[in-house]
Amino acid sequence: MFQRIPRRMAGLLSLAMVVAGLVLIIWLLTHLPTQANSANSLSGDEPQVLLAVTDTPAPRVALAPDAPVADATPMPTATDAPAPVVLGLAEGLPRGLVDSVSHLAADDPSWHLSAANAPTVTLRLDWQSDGEAIYGEVYSLAARFDTISPQIESNLVVDLWQAGAVEGTTLAQMVVLSDTLPGLVSLLGPRGPAVQTVASLDELLDAAWADEATLVLLPFEQLSPELVVYAVDGQNPVDNRFDPAAYPFVAEVYAHRVDGEDPGPVLDKLAEASDGTNRNPDRLTVLAMTGVTAMVRQTAYQMDQFGPEWVAEDVGPELAAADITAVSNEVPFVPGCVTNTSAENLTFCSPPDYMAALDAVGADIIGLTGNHQNDYGRADALVSLDIYAEAGLPVYGGGRNKEEAFAPFYLEHNGNRLAFLGANSYGPDFAWATDDGPGSAEFDLNILSATIRAVKEQDKADIVLVELQYQESYGVSPLWDQRQNFRLLSETGADIVTGVQSHVPQAMEFDDGRLILYGLGNLFFDQMWRQDTREGMIVKHTFYAGRHISTQVLTTLLYDYGQPRWTSGEERESLLRRVFDASYWPRQPLP
Numbered sequence: 001m002f003q004r005i006p007r008r009m010a011g012l013l014s015l016a017m018v019v020a021g022l023v024l025i026i027w028l029l030t031h032l033p034t035q036a037n038s039a040n041s042l043s044g045d046e047p048q049v050l051l052a053v054t055d056t057p058a059p060r061v062a063l064a065p066d067a068p069v070a071d072a073t074p075m076p077t078a079t080d081a082p083a084p085v086v087l088g089l090a091e092g093l094p095r096g097l098v099d100s101v102s103h104l105a106a107d108d109p110s111w112h113l114s115a116a117n118a119p120t121v122t123l124r125l126d127w128q129s130d131g132e133a134i135y136g137e138v139y140s141l142a143a144r145f146d147t148i149s150p151q152i153e154s155n156l157v158v159d160l161w162q163a164g165a166v167e168g169t170t171l172a173q174m175v176v177l178s179d180t181l182p183g184l185v186s187l188l189g190p191r192g193p194a195v196q197t198v199a200s201l202d203e204l205l206d207a208a209w210a211d212e213a214t215l216v217l218l219p220f221e222q223l224s225p226e227l228v229v230y231a232v233d234g235q236n237p238v239d240n241r242f243d244p245a246a247y248p249f250v251a252e253v254y255a256h257r258v259d260g261e262d263p264g265p266v267l268d269k270l271a272e273a274s275d276g277t278n279r280n281p282d283r284l285t286v287l288a289m290t291g292v293t294a295m296v297r298q299t300a301y302q303m304d305q306f307g308p309e310w311v312a313e314d315v316g317p318e319l320a321a322a323d324i325t326a327v328s329n330e331v332p333f334v335p336g337c338v339t340n341t342s343a344e345n346l347t348f349c350s351p352p353d354y355m356a357a358l359d360a361v362g363a364d365i366i367g368l369t370g371n372h373q374n375d376y377g378r379a380d381a382l383v384s385l386d387i388y389a390e391a392g393l394p395v396y397g398g399g400r401n402k403e404e405a406f407a408p409f410y411l412e413h414n415g416n417r418l419a420f421l422g423a424n425s426y427g428p429d430f431a432w433a434t435d436d437g438p439g440s441a442e443f444d445l446n447i448l449s450a451t452i453r454a455v456k457e458q459d460k461a462d463i464v465l466v467e468l469q470y471q472e473s474y475g476v477s478p479l480w481d482q483r484q485n486f487r488l489l490s491e492t493g494a495d496i497v498t499g500v501q502s503h504v505p506q507a508m509e510f511d512d513g514r515l516i517l518y519g520l521g522n523l524f525f526d527q528m529w530r531q532d533t534r535e536g537m538i539v540k541h542t543f544y545a546g547r548h549i550s551t552q553v554l555t556t557l558l559y560d561y562g563q564p565r566w567t568s569g570e571e572r573e574s575l576l577r578r579v580f581d582a583s584y585w586p587r588q589p590l591p
Helices: 007-031 095-107 154-162 178-188 201-210 264-274 297-306 308-312 316-320 352-360 378-390 402-406 445-457 480-492 569-581
Strands: 085-089 111-113 121-124 131-144 173-177 195-198 214-219 227-229 250-257 284-293 324-329 365-367 409-413 416-424 463-469 496-499 508-511 514-517 522-524 535-544 547-559 563-566
Touching: 085 095, 085 264, 095 111, 095 131, 095 264, 121 131, 121 264, 131 178, 131 201, 131 264, 154 173, 154 178, 154 214, 173 178, 173 201, 178 195, 178 214, 178 250, 195 201, 201 214, 227 547, 250 264, 284 316, 284 416, 284 463, 297 308, 297 352, 308 316, 308 352, 308 563, 365 416, 416 445, 416 535, 445 463, 445 480, 463 480, 480 496, 480 508, 480 514, 514 535, 522 535, 522 563, 535 569, 547 569
Parallel strands: 085 111, 085 121, 173 195, 173 214, 284 324, 284 522, 324 365, 416 463, 463 496, 496 514
Antiparallel strands: 121 250, 131 214, 131 227, 131 250, 284 535, 409 416, 508 514, 535 547, 547 563
């Protein structure tokens, strides 16, 4: 039974309830969110409850005609960021590929290298059914530079690798870099007892020079000029006609995708970062250089009989195959030049139609250090320079005046920046350029050394090549002062120093990895009177990514008073054995 409340108390209670109701209404009006600010209330970690709002539409706001319209492009969300790429790298991958991938990951935060996490793509040397070849590591077979005949069949290399026995050869061992062993095993199978590993390139070079019976196998881009590179099955990786599909020593790296993932964009990015190979032909340059060219006397008579291209019939295609062919031509082109076959004739000229011989060897640039440039006077020397210019043939080591003659000639090919310099120390005085007259650059060790340093210090070229017309001598060993001056130019920074004065092949050497060629012998000339004046050497230098990595020595023998032909095996061995025996080699102190 409820107790009855007195009337006065009831009145007071009713008043209190009215006041409480008003307070509640005021609190709700000041604290509940509206439609306009509800979006901003979704902060914090606790779930939010939105009260229903009125269905009355908000009034439209008219925009002024010139008012800017808000950008309707949606704000980026987390889903717009590139999907992360996780690369799994198997052991033993080529160093160049690993470096490229590491740089890619360092530059792009969406790329990661991980062996533990589930990778998007795994890179490995062995092929699997879902693998796609993405990188080819070209290995070069090489030996010490003074190897006479650097060519071999691949089956003999495999025999040396696996069994250590190479029938019919003197080969006894192979040396490789330890970090390349996985790639080489993927190509050649398990190694045998004749294969040794070393940790560094210096150790590999020491091993190659320690024993003529040693071959080395190393990545193409790590080649050194102190090694000669073998042609294997007719393919030589330092040649610009190299076909990797026909070469047996290319290790493939395969990309293995995770099921359900499309690796296409990843593979494209990898190919862009790594070139897809350690031997990109777009970064390679082959330069051919020749010795004495003097199309005069009996040589001229033969050219008059059989045509100007006659001298180049045998060697022309090989010279023209180089990316750049540099010919040292001692003699000016003089209109109306008459052939004089007298052996006593020492005033030289060539008729302009003999330019066809330079065309036949694919000449791209001409060295003008020869001492016969002004034999017919400076006026005719200027005409000869005009003939070169009309043919589009740049010159170096000589010019219309002293400034031109001393100036470096710069040439860039496939990213390799070359600088050509030349000088004449032989004279005679009238052969040298003057302040306002044409001729060759007079040899001055201080001027030439300063120019070499300037080219290097100002970073105008990656490779500096110096060509000298030095005092003539007919011995395989260079003159004492010739050796000193050539070495000083090398130590100043010249990457290759070449003598073009010698009518016989002369010695070679390396000075801290830089090549010195004291004399290449004759190319086109009529000196048939002894064996060594008939002999000549053509060199093909290979540059890759701004570095001199290899030189091939091709050997010739003159016939019929002016036509060089390739030597036989015995002729080549006789020529090179004399040259190499007179040479000084790396890994040994210079005398």
